[in-house]
Amino acid sequence: MSSRRRTARPSAPATCPCGLPEPYERCCGRYHSGAAAAPTAEALMRSRYAAFVRGDAPYLLRTWHPRTRPARLDLDPGTRWTGLEVLGTADGSAFHATGTVTFRASFRGGSLHERSRFERVDGAWVYVDGDFLE
Ligand SMILES: [Zn+2]
Numbered sequence: 001m002s003s004r005r006r007t008a009r010p011s012a013p014a015t016c017p018c019g020l021p022e023p024y025e026r027c028c029g030r031y032h033s034g035a036a037a038a039p040t041a042e043a044l045m046r047s048r049y050a051a052f053v054r055g056d057a058p059y060l061l062r063t064w065h066p067r068t069r070p071a072r073l074d075l076d077p078g079t080r081w082t083g084l085e086v087l088g089t090a091d092g093s094a095f096h097a098t099g100t101v102t103f104r105a106s107f108r109g110g111s112l113h114e115r116s117r118f119e120r121v122d123g124a125w126v127y128v129d130g131d132f133l134e
Pocket of ligand 1: 016017018019020024027028029046047050
């Protein structure tokens, strides 16, 4: 992970859509391009949210567990994602093989509250499935 010694200035250009105060290229952009792999389940979850924001269906499919991955993914280009809030995590660190992330993803007109399950496949974190919460 990159160190974060400085907090981003409010005027900093284009922070990552995942909500972390980093430029996209230094945050989820590295995972989307394949230059790096998300080190934790939370990092993968954030990068998948950012992929939804950017309409990156290939990234979403390749970070989906082969067991649960849909044959194809049609993103609704009309969805306007407005923010991600990670509410809690369990396991999912460099020392775990599984993990869960509870989050709220907001879009214009509503929000999605979900607890997602993640596993490692060949060392890389992938999304398995999730439960919708009230
Ligand atoms: Zn990010």
